[in-house]
Amino acid sequence: MSELSKPVLEGEGGSDYERYLRTDALLRLQKNADEWVHRDELLFQTVHQSSELWLKLAWNEVEEAGRLVVADDIPAALRLIRRASDCLKLVTSALDMLEHMSPWEYTEVRKVLGHGSGFDSPGFREIRRVAKPLGDAFHAAHERAGLSLADVYVRGREFEDLYQLAEQLIEFDERVIVWRVRHFKVVQRVIGADVIGTQGTPVEVMGRLIHHSFYPELWDVRNDLTRMNLPE
Numbered sequence: 051m052s053e054l055s056k057p058v059l060e061g062e063g064g065s066d067y068e069r070y071l072r073t074d075a076l077l078r079l080q081k082n083a084d085e086w087v088h089r090d091e092l093l094f095q096t097v098h099q100s101s102e103l104w105l106k107l108a109w110n111e112v113e114e115a116g117r118l119v120v121a122d123d124i125p126a127a128l129r130l131i132r133r134a135s136d137c138l139k140l141v142t143s144a145l146d147m148l149e150h151m152s153p154w155e156y157t158e159v160r161k162v163l164g165h166g167s168g169f170d171s172p173g174f175r176e177i178r179r180v181a182k183p184l185g186d187a188f189h190a191a192h193e194r195a196g197l198s199l200a201d202v203y204v205r206g207r208e209f210e211d212l213y214q215l216a217e218q219l220i221e222f223d224e225r226v227i228v229w230r231v232r233h234f235k236v237v238q239r240v241i242g243a244d245v246i247g248t249q250g251t252p253v254e255v256m257g258r259l260i261h262h263s264f265y266p267e268l269w270d271v272r273n274d275l276t277r278m279n280l281p282e
């Protein structure tokens with residue numbers, strides 16, 4: 051064994067790769083084959099657990115972006131919001147994997163979920179928590195510059211940072227909405243749209259959340275901009 055392949059870090063595992071990434075603990079987080087009621091539990095747990103990790107990264111970046119906007123460092127905030135939006139893209143594309151499950155066989159998996167429901171997803175709970183302070187920081191920033199929300203767009207070339215920030219906020223909002231739309235279709239495909247979820251919510255009621263957005267004013271201002279410049 052060469053000197054370089056010997057581990058130097060503390061922790062569990064035979065190599066620094068395993069020790070740094072804590073792969074032993076990570077790979078213990080899924081049920082073993084002898085605990086499965088159906089082998090698709092591994093697929094189901096992998097999609098949910100990896101989604102929670104990406105959501106954790108996303109909300110941490112959004113929270114920090116909010117602090118940076120308060121400190122007037124918009125370019126640094128933009129980097130982080132872009133990253134958070136890409137996390138949402140990954141979480142959305144991970145949903146494709148769940149459509150590999152047979153709806154009939156999923157009824158077996160569902161029996162071992164108890165009252166487990168996505169409403170209790172820590173990742174989404176935190177996303178909901180950090181989205182508003184970021185929006186508030188953006189509005190305070192354009193008000194400090196003496197601009198209304200519409201001005202951020204009308205004078206977007208003069209106030210490039212504020213314009214970019216507005217666009218990254220709506221991008222993030224859209225990525226969450228697109229996740230919801232996609233999730234709704236996956237749910238409809240796997241369990242149907244006329245049933246109730248594991249916490250008793252009718253799927254159809256959850257479907258209405260598609261119309262929710264963190265920054266409705268950013269969607270509404272488009273109407274104002276279009277109306278402001280309609281041909282005579």
Ligand code: HEM
Nearest residue numbers: 101148167168169171174237240247248249250251256259
């Ligand atoms: C077979 C796959 C899935 C099914 C059948 C499913 C089903 C459901 C149902 C029925 C609800 C309504 C609440 C209730 O449980 O009563 C719900 C909500 C939710 N689920 Fe899923 N889900 C699936 C995958 C996922 C994945 C991979 C995530 C990612 C973390 C997720 C996150 C959520 C969230 C955040 C909600 C709250 C509603 C919202 O904010 O739009 N779900 N899900």
